[in-house]
Amino acid sequence: MLPASLDEAVDALAAAPAAVPVAGATDLMEAVNAGRLRPAALIGLGRITELRGWRYEDGGTAVLGAGLTHARMDRPDFAALIPALADAARTAGPPQVRNVGTLGGNIVTAAPAGDTLPVLAALEATVTLARAGATREVPVSHLLTGLDPVRPGELLTWVRVPLLHAPQVFLKATGRSGPARATASVALVLDPARRAVRCAVGAVAPVPLRPLEAEAWVAGCIDWDGSREIDPAATAAFGEYVAAACVPDGYGAEGAWEAVTEGPSAASVRLRRTVSVLARRALGRALK
Amino acid sequence: MSTDPIETLDADPLGLAPQVSRELRPCASYTLRVNGFERPVTDAWIGESLLYVLRERLGLAGAKDGCEQGECGACSVQVDGQLVAGCLVPAALAADSEINTVEGLSAAGGASDVQQALAESGAVQCGYCTPGMAMAVHDLLQRNHRPTEVEARQALCGNLCRCTGYRGVLAAVQSIADARALEAEEAEEAALAEETAAAAAEQPVEQPGAAPAEPPVEEPVAEPPVYTDAWIEHVPQPPAEEIPATVGTGHGLPYGADGQGGYDTGVYDTAVIPPVQGIPAQAAEDQVYFPQQGYPEQPYQATPAHGTYLPPGAGYPDGYPQQPGYDGGYDAPVYEPTPAHGTPVHGAAFDGTPAHGTPYVPTPPHGVPAEGSAPAGVPYGATPAHGIRLPEDDHAS
Ligand SMILES: Cc1cc2nc3c(=O)[nH]c(=O)nc-3n(C[C@H](O)[C@H](O)[C@H](O)COP(=O)(O)OP(=O)(O)OC[C@H]3O[C@@H](n4cnc5c(N)ncnc54)[C@H](O)[C@@H]3O)c2cc1C
Ligand code: FES
Ligand code: FES
Numbered sequence: 001m002l003p004a005s006l007d008e009a010v011d012a013l014a015a016a017p018a019a020v021p022v023a024g025a026t027d028l029m030e031a032v033n034a035g036r037l038r039p040a041a042l043i044g045l046g047r048i049t050e051l052r053g054w055r056y057e058d059g060g061t062a063v064l065g066a067g068l069t070h071a072r073m074d075r076p077d078f079a080a081l082i083p084a085l086a087d088a089a090r091t092a093g094p095p096q097v098r099n100v101g102t103l104g105g106n107i108v109t110a111a112p113a114g115d116t117l118p119v120l121a122a123l124e125a126t127v128t129l130a131r132a133g134a135t136r137e138v139p140v141s142h143l144l145t146g147l148d149p150v151r152p153g154e155l156l157t158w159v160r161v162p163l164l165h166a167p168q169v170f171l172k173a174t175g176r177s178g179p180a181r182a183t184a185s186v187a188l189v190l191d192p193a194r195r196a197v198r199c200a201v202g203a204v205a206p207v208p209l210r211p212l213e214a215e216a217w218v219a220g221c222i223d224w225d226g227s228r229e230i231d232p233a234a235t236a237a238f239g240e241y242v243a244a245a246c247v248p249d250g251y252g253a254e255g256a257w258e259a260v261t262e263g264p265s266a267a268s269v270r271l272r273r274t275v276s277v278l279a280r281r282a283l284g285r286a287l288k
Numbered sequence: 289m290s291t292d293p294i295e296t297l298d299a300d301p302l303g304l305a306p307q308v309s310r311e312l313r314p315c316a317s318y319t320l321r322v323n324g325f326e327r328p329v330t331d332a333w334i335g336e337s338l339l340y341v342l343r344e345r346l347g348l349a350g351a352k353d354g355c356e357q358g359e360c361g362a363c364s365v366q367v368d369g370q371l372v373a374g375c376l377v378p379a380a381l382a383a384d385s386e387i388n389t390v391e392g393l394s395a396a397g398g399a400s401d402v403q404q405a406l407a408e409s410g411a412v413q414c415g416y417c418t419p420g421m422a423m424a425v426h427d428l429l430q431r432n433h434r435p436t437e438v439e440a441r442q443a444l445c446g447n448l449c450r451c452t453g454y455r456g457v458l459a460a461v462q463s464i465a466d467a468r469a470l471e472a473e474e475a476e477e478a479a480l481a482e483e484t485a486a487a488a489a490e491q492p493v494e495q496p497g498a499a500p501a502e503p504p505v506e507e508p509v510a511e512p513p514v515y516t517d518a519w520i521e522h523v524p525q526p527p528a529e530e531i532p533a534t535v536g537t538g539h540g541l542p543y544g545a546d547g548q549g550g551y552d553t554g555v556y557d558t559a560v561i562p563p564v565q566g567i568p569a570q571a572a573e574d575q576v577y578f579p580q581q582g583y584p585e586q587p588y589q590a591t592p593a594h595g596t597y598l599p600p601g602a603g604y605p606d607g608y609p610q611q612p613g614y615d616g617g618y619d620a621p622v623y624e625p626t627p628a629h630g631t632p633v634h635g636a637a638f639d640g641t642p643a644h645g646t647p648y649v650p651t652p653p654h655g656v657p658a659e660g661s662a663p664a665g666v667p668y669g670a671t672p673a674h675g676i677r678l679p680e681d682d683h684a685s
Contacts, residue, residue: 002381022381026358029376032335033356041314042334044381094446095424096373097358178445 002044006051006130010155012043014132017153019043023067024100026093027109051104051157054078064159066104066127071095073103082161084122084168084187088115091172094179104156110144110207113181117144118202119170120159121210122187128158144207166190169282172202173274184274186242188282195224199282201246201275211245214238218283228287235287239280243272318383322346323392325512329379338382339363339374342389348515350390350419354448361447364420364427365389371427373446390419391515393426402426405464411456417449425461434465 003009013019019041022028031037045051051067062081070089072078079086092098092106092115106116107127120140127143129136131154140159142148150156168189174180185202197219200208218241221234252267264272317330320341327346337356342348342365354362356375363374366388393400399407402425412418421444428435428443435443440461444454 002384022378024376025378025381026373026376029337029378030357032378033337033375037335038312039314039335042378042381044378046381093358094361095443096361096364096371096446097376099370100372100376 001042002047004047004049006048006155006157009043009045009048010130010132010153013153013155016041016043021045021155023102023105024069024097026097026101027105027111045104045155054081056163057160060163060165062161062163064103064161066102066107066156066159068103070098070101070103070106074098081163082119082123082168084119084170084189085116085161087168087170088119088172088185088187091115091170091179097179103159107140107143107159108150108156111181112206113183113185113203115170115172115182115185115202118185118187118200118208119168119189120161121200121202121208122168122189122198123161123164124198125159125161127156128160129154130157131155141207141210164189164191164193166192167286167288169285171278171282173278184271184278186275186278186282188279188286190228190286192224192228195219195222197222197283197286199242199279201242201279204246204251204271204275209246211242214241214245217241222287230283230287232284235280235283238283239276239278240272242279243276246275247272316380318380320346320379320382320387321385322348322387322512323389323395327512332379334378334380336379337375338365338367338377338379338387341379342374342387348389348391350515351423352416352419354416354420359448360417360420361424362417362420364423364447366423366427369430371424388423390422393422394515395513400426401464401467402429402460405460405467406457409456409460409463411449411452411460413451417447417451421447421449421457425457425464428461429464429468433468435461437462 001012003012009021013021020028020037020039021043023045028037028039032039045067048067051065052069052072054062054064054068057063068078070092073086073089075086089098089103093101103116106114107120110117117140121144125140126137127140129138129150131151135157137160138148143150166189168187170185170187172182172185175183182203184204186199187202187208188197188199190197197215198210199215200210202208218230218234218238221238222228222230247268249264249268251265251271253265314334315331316334317328317332320327320329320338322342329341329345332341332345336345339351339353339356342351343353351365351374352362353375354360358373358376361373364371365374365377366372366386367377367382368385369388394403400422402422406412406418406422406425411421424444424447428440432439432443437458440458441454444457444461449457
């Protein structure tokens with residue numbers, strides 16, 4: 001069924017709690033084709049036009065519809081608002097997938113390699129979940145970590161993102177040159193009003209990770225009032241700091257025991273190198 | 289979409305079929321609008337993909353099933369004018385959308401310019417990727433009449449081809465864009481000429497813009513067409529040499545010969561198949577490369593009888609190198625080292641295998657244009673190719 005408004009959709013979901021909401025279906029149909037999912041009924045969200053755009057709210061916040069497609073977020077008008085999210089959307093799969101794949105689907109799927117997730121974590125976005133007759137507001141990190149998951153009968157409707165008016169960078173490392181999922185990604189945003197650097201590392205863990213200490217340390221190294229310059233050595237150290245914070249010694253090793261006895265695994269050394277390069281470059285570009 | 293009420297399964301009185309109740313396998317009936325025709329689908333499981341329904345229920349086998357995961361692009365179709373992977377669209381939710389498939393490109397029986405160009409530029413080997421590729425090229429050129437090479441690469445990055453590579457497709461994109469631009473220019477010129485002629489005569493002449501004067505005839509809802517293979521203009525071959533009957537028996541046509549002489553490896557040869565009724569076999573002369581038959585004639589001169597005295601430099605056929613006499617001194621040939629592997633001997637460099645010892649230049653990330661031509665603001669390094677910014681959306685400073 002294809003409800004034309006949000007109210008119709010939440011009512012339909014309340015009437016049939018086993019029904020599966022479908023946005024772009026790029027994650028959903030992959031699971032259906034592979035036999036991992038047998039939907040009892042489908043509720044298509046594609047006709048809810050209000051969720052396919054965004055609006056502004058007082059206090060410098062953009063409210064993004066869950067139905068925004070990756071292709072839409074890649075367009076210049078959106079990219080001027082939230083550059084890092086546009087960069088993430090631009091790399092999220094081939095055109096056939098980005099034409100229909102949505103922001104809401106990316107968040108609800110919560111795949112480790114979901115490209116918008118580190119950006120939303122770095123922006124400290126919140127999401128609105130709606131069910132018949134009620135809505136609630138949840139920080140995206142609580143949703144992703146399972147602290148406060150999407151409940152049955154709820155739809156993700158809006159994503160609130162602060163407009164920071166400062167450089168933002170999203171960088172992603174992949175296993176091949178074409179469209180591919182991230183092996184590691186870094187989102188980094190500057191918040192000049194609070195003199196803060198916020199950074200999140202994606203794809204190295206089930207959820208995006210925030211290296212809070214490294215963020216705080218590097219924010220102190222930046223000359224916020226002047227040209228926002230930073231010593232290149234500090235940029236490099238920031239990369240190492242982020243990598244050490246986000247990739248454990250035992251990464252990729254069989255069990256924790258091995259990790260304790262043998263030092264950093266080869267996989268963790270490799271991944272740390274990737275993350276540190278991404279983080280160093282991201283900071284360098286943000287402060288350029 | 290409406291889910292049918294649960295029915296009892298009495299089609300299988302012996303109860304041998306696995307008892308999958310309607311609750312576990314909910315079905316729906318709906319109508320798809322494919323290439324402008326209403327195609328009813330009855331009682332289909334709601335989890336069926338558009339690709340499956342097109343191929344198995346509607347008999348439109350143009351879109352191919354390569355992976356069912358959105359990775360290969362062989363199933364590309366347009367839904368509401370957008371290029372999508374047919375395997376990732378739940379068919380039941382595409383019910384009130386406009387669906388265009390590769391069959392629609394060649395609706396009139398003849399190949400569209402996209403299909404013709406793909407065939408001509410050698411972009412087809414096994415052809416499995418080709419319908420998806422044709423849809424992707426069609427979609428690209430609908431949105432962007434003059435794509436740069438980077439834009440073309442980005443648009444095609446979701447279509448994998450395991451045989452041919454992408455050079456032929458990229459060449460096809462440019463040739464179609466050129467041809468369409470030329471056509472548009474000619475049409476414009478013709479319109480302009482007509483206009484000036486009309487102005488000179490100072491007579492109200494029907495404007496070309498008003499040409500389709502008769503209102504568009506509402507086509508009656510017709511039976512959906514039976515699609516046949518698209519007709520690729522045949523590249524003509526010269527007639528075969530008659531093989532004399534005495535030359536032996538048991539010889540059919542040599543493998544790969546098309547019965548009209550020559551080996552046709554480039555284009556799918558429709559000449560050996562009776563042409564689809566109503567479609568004229570096309571024959572365009574003088575655009576054919578056909579290898580010369582036989583060897584060039586050369587006067588044969590027998591070796592003179594052994595012992596025949598030949599003075600130095602005499603008696604040899606014209607052009608044979610002059611032999612120095614024995615006392616003429618030994619002329620050591622200049623030593624030329626074996627050229628490095630892959631070095632071209634004559635003519636243009638073969639640009640496949642680089643010469644041995646060529647410094648290794650890593651393959652640039654996907655979509656990166658050749659050296660020096662990168663648009664300003666293109667990020668390097670970790671951001672993959674399809675993430676390259678186009679000049680117009682270079683937002684980040
Ligand atoms: C070939 C391929 C490559 C890909 N590459 C990438 C990549 O590089 N990076 C990346 O991040 N992702 C990638 N993806 C994954 C996918 O495209 C994205 O995660 C996309 O954003 C999913 O959105 P969707 O609208 O298609 O979600 P759907 O498939 O429609 O939905 C996914 C899940 O979310 C639920 N859902 C969707 N919308 C809502 C809502 N509003 N409220 C509640 N629940 C909802 C659905 O019920 C379903 O369970 C790729 C996918 C494919 C097939
Ligand atoms: S079959 Fe759909 S992308 Fe491969
Ligand atoms: S021609 Fe065989 S896959 Fe492209």
